Amino acid sequence: MRILAIIIILIFIVMNIYKLFSVGFPSYEAHPHLGFIDNINRTGVLAPYGHMLIIFILSSMVYALGKSYFIEKYLANELAYGTITSITQSTNRVNNKPLINIEVEYEGVVGLFKDQSSDFGFEFNVGDMIPIKYQKDKPEVAIIPPDAISISKNKNRKIEKPQENLNAKFKLLEINPTNENSTYQLVGEVIRDNQPIRKASLEHRIDDESIMKFVPGMVIPCRINGEGEDLQISMSII
Numbered sequence: 001m002r003i004l005a006i007i008i009i010l011i012f013i014v015m016n017i018y019k020l021f022s023v024g025f026p027s028y029e030a031h032p033h034l035g036f037i038d039n040i041n042r043t044g045v046l047a048p049y050g051h052m053l054i055i056f057i058l059s060s061m062v063y064a065l066g067k068s069y070f071i072e073k074y075l076a077n078e079l080a081y082g083t084i085t086s087i088t089q090s091t092n093r094v095n096n097k098p099l100i101n102i103e104v105e106y107e108g109v110v111g112l113f114k115d116q117s118s119d120f121g122f123e124f125n126v127g128d129m130i131p132i133k134y135q136k137d138k139p140e141v142a143i144i145p146p147d148a149i150s151i152s153k154n155k156n157r158k159i160e161k162p163q164e165n166l167n168a169k170f171k172l173l174e175i176n177p178t179n180e181n182s183t184y185q186l187v188g189e190v191i192r193d194n195q196p197i198r199k200a201s202l203e204h205r206i207d208d209e210s211i212m213k214f215v216p217g218m219v220i221p222c223r224i225n226g227e228g229e230d231l232q233i234s235m236s237i238i
Contacts, residue, residue, distance in 0.1 A: 006066060006069075009058050012058055013059060016051045023047050026045055026048075068143060071143050075141055078135070080132050080133075081131055081132065082104035083130075083219045084102060086102075086126060087121055087126060099117070100118055102124075105194075106134070107139040108171070108196070109140055116144055120149070130144065132144060166221050168192040168223065168224045170191070170219070171219050172216055174186075175187070184205075197231075200231060220235050223235070
């Protein structure tokens with residue numbers, strides 16, 4: 001769909017470039033019996049600048065569409081789940097529908113994804129996990145995939161954000177079963193102020209229906225107390 005839109009926009013760009021070269025830059029010539037506005041319309045002195053403005057706007061649209069398509073198609077091949085840290089209203093609209101800006105913390109970086117579909121705002125809230133596709137070894141090159149809602153529903157990844165005393169995050173690296181029923185060892189690293197503090201592991205009871213939520217790379221809001229070997233981690237998990 002985006003390729004078709006880009007092709008259509010390119011056709012309009014070519015048409016406006018052709019008109020620009022056809023019209024050129026005519027001089028303003030005042031006719032004694034016409035007013036200023038009528039003389040502008042008669043001579044077409046502003047026409048080339050109108051074509052230039054249209055070319056600029058259409059070129060910006062092609063760049064935005066092409067960039068997102070290129071990133072999604074060729075660069076963003078790694079899938080991770082990030083934690084939504086803020087959702088704000090965008091000043092832009094598409095088909096008279098408002099867009100939103102989503103800030104997400106994932107893979108040790110915080111990315112702001114501008115002008116996202118308002119559908120995401122109905123499905124996701126601050127603290128929820130959202131799928132992110134990013135470039136390997138360069139996580140700042142990333143997008144929220146258009147099918148993020150269906151991906152999230154299929155995997156049902158949602159973390160309950162504790163409402164008080166949040167001061168860190170736990171990035172899951174491994175999950176291993178233990179000898180106890182429905183108890184798993186979560187191995188990961190503790191992150192505070194966007195900086196990894198240390199690696200840690202803890203055991204958590206997780207029911208069979210919820211275990212599918214947990215994959216390496218997911219970030220879980222948590223609370224930590226103490227330092228070094230006395231570090232204590234607590235988190236609330238759905």
